[in-house]
Amino acid sequence: MTKFSDFANTLKASDIAELLELTEKPEVISFAGGLPAPELFPIEEMKQVDQAIYEKEGRKAVQYGTTEGYVPLREEIAKRMKKSFFVDCEAKDIVITTGSQQGLFILSQILVNKDETIAMESPSYMGAIMAFNPVRPNYIEVPTDDKGIIPEELDKILATDKSVRMIYVIPEFQNPTGITWPVERRKAFMDVINKYDVVVVEDDPYGEIRYDIEKLPSLKSMDTQGKVVFLGSFSKIFMPGLRLGWTIANPEIIDKFVKFKQAVDLGTSTFGQRQAAYYCQMFDMDAHIKEINALYAKRRDLMCESMKKYFPEECKFTYPQGGLFTWVTLPEGMDAKELMPKCLAKDVAYVPGGIFYPNGGNGNHFRLNYSNMPEDRIVEGIKRLGEVLKEELSK
Structure with a gap:
């Protein structure tokens, strides 16, 4: 049996990581990862860039x-x-x-x-x-x-x-x-x-x-x-x-x-x-970033508007002025980690908030990413989350 260092022996797959693996399924609407929108990657420009690099610098x-x-x-x-x-x-x-x-x-x-x-x-x-x-x-x-x-x-x-x-x-x-x-x-x-x-x-x-x-x-x-x-x-x-x-x-x-x-x-x-x-x-990096910001602002607005429409009033969220994330706060006593299997059953995912605290605790939060999902899936995903939250609060 291989002997590992003391630190290596502390490493383990978290139950959160195991849950997030399920978000890789194509049918899952995942708001979990901090992923940029792939449709904005400048692929055609990069073909020209690569050619220029080899022509100018070679090996x-x-x-x-x-x-x-x-x-x-x-x-x-x-x-x-x-x-x-x-x-x-x-x-x-x-x-x-x-x-x-x-x-x-x-x-x-x-x-x-x-x-x-x-x-x-x-x-x-x-x-x-x-x-x-x-x-x-x-x-x-x-x-x-x-x-x-x-x-x-x-x-x-x-x-x-x-x-x-x-x-x-x-x-x-x-x-x-x-x-x-x-x-x-x-x-x-x-x-x-x-x-x-x-x-x-x-x-x-x-x-x-x-x-x-x-x-x-x-x-x-x-x-x-x-x-x-x-x-x-x-x-x-x-x-x-x-x-x-x-x-x-x-x-x-x-x-x-x-x-x-x-x-x-x-x-x-x-x-x-x-x-x-x-x-x-x-190329113009500033113009590229401007295009990114226009799309992400639109998706942020859509996600926040959808949460206002579909989430219970008891659930609060931030309205970010930039970046990729909004932070949802649930009523005291609700646990986002415990709710996640129910959300995954509806093919929608987020990141439970407890893992953002180095000393643990604070389970009544979760993080949502709005940059990566197309608009129709943002609305549908938030609607599904809202159904789970309303069902939980009605108990």
């Missing part, structure tokens, strides 16, 4: 590259960071990662020791919790409201718990709630951070997927002490299968980050990096 395009990443892509990212996130940076400040998920994993490995503490919003992105778990940290859930993390509560935590090494936040269209921090909240958060010896990981995969709100300054743009690490991604604005993200940090963190990444994968796909860079050079 060099598929040779090993540097761990830091393809310089022209990092230069394109630096331009976007200034334009969309108000961050002044250069290629040397940026490391290309195999999705921003890799950035989460590496940062936890180089910043946090076993039994030290990671503070995060409550609730927060379940993929981040998965990425951080190998370090075996403790988690502190910082209370939030409809404007994001509550700075006063974070201040109390940092003043009393000196084991907090890293704070993980999603200020823009948060996963899973869809909430965006207003500028005043961001400033108050940074005022707290500047008092303590901690690193902030600002995860922003959704910042350019915005519908009804002007661009807001990122935390990184407010960072005067080099405490904020910014994670970005091409997955939601381009094509997720390329697995391209980026990390921006101070030189000290970048140095350790690159050394760790070398041990993990040597470097991210050199051809994939060129595909993204050439697309930015040959």
Whole structure:
């Protein structure tokens, strides 16, 4: 029998994962995954991109590259960071990662020791919790409201718990709630951070997927002490299968980050990096994102209108100004995880809310994704969910 590490022995398939496997059936209307709309992937343009890469660079395009990443892509990212996130940076400040998920994993490995503490919003992105778990940290859930993390509560935590090494936040269209921090909240958060010896990981995969709100300054743009690490991604604005993200940090963190990444994968796909860079050079990324936003805003509106029509009044939901998700709150005592088999029996699925809390609990929530399903299936899926919820509340 194979002997595994102590951590490997803690790994197990969750009952949630087993339930979500059922959502792969074509008849299931799944609002579970955070998937972009595939009909918007620029396939025809990418045929031209691939041809241009081979004509210009030939075999060099598929040779090993540097761990830091393809310089022209990092230069394109630096331009976007200034334009969309108000961050002044250069290629040397940026490391290309195999999705921003890799950035989460590496940062936890180089910043946090076993039994030290990671503070995060409550609730927060379940993929981040998965990425951080190998370090075996403790988690502190910082209370939030409809404007994001509550700075006063974070201040109390940092003043009393000196084991907090890293704070993980999603200020823009948060996963899973869809909430965006207003500028005043961001400033108050940074005022707290500047008092303590901690690193902030600002995860922003959704910042350019915005519908009804002007661009807001990122935390990184407010960072005067080099405490904020910014994670970005091409997955939601381009094509997720390329697995391209980026990390921006101070030189000290970048140095350790690159050394760790070398041990993990040597470097991210050199051809994939060129595909993204050439697309930015040959086509209009802003126009592409505008097309994405128009479709997603339409689908968000349709989902929210359908929930108003078909959900019981006791069920509440967020109306996100961007991103991919809305967050549903059920009456106290209802458990979204227990309801899921009943919903799957009607061929509709969501993600139960409990898995977004690192310390568990809070079962009366679930997350819905509106970006991936066509309009008719959004309406039908919400109608089916409403039937289950009404039936449950009538008991």
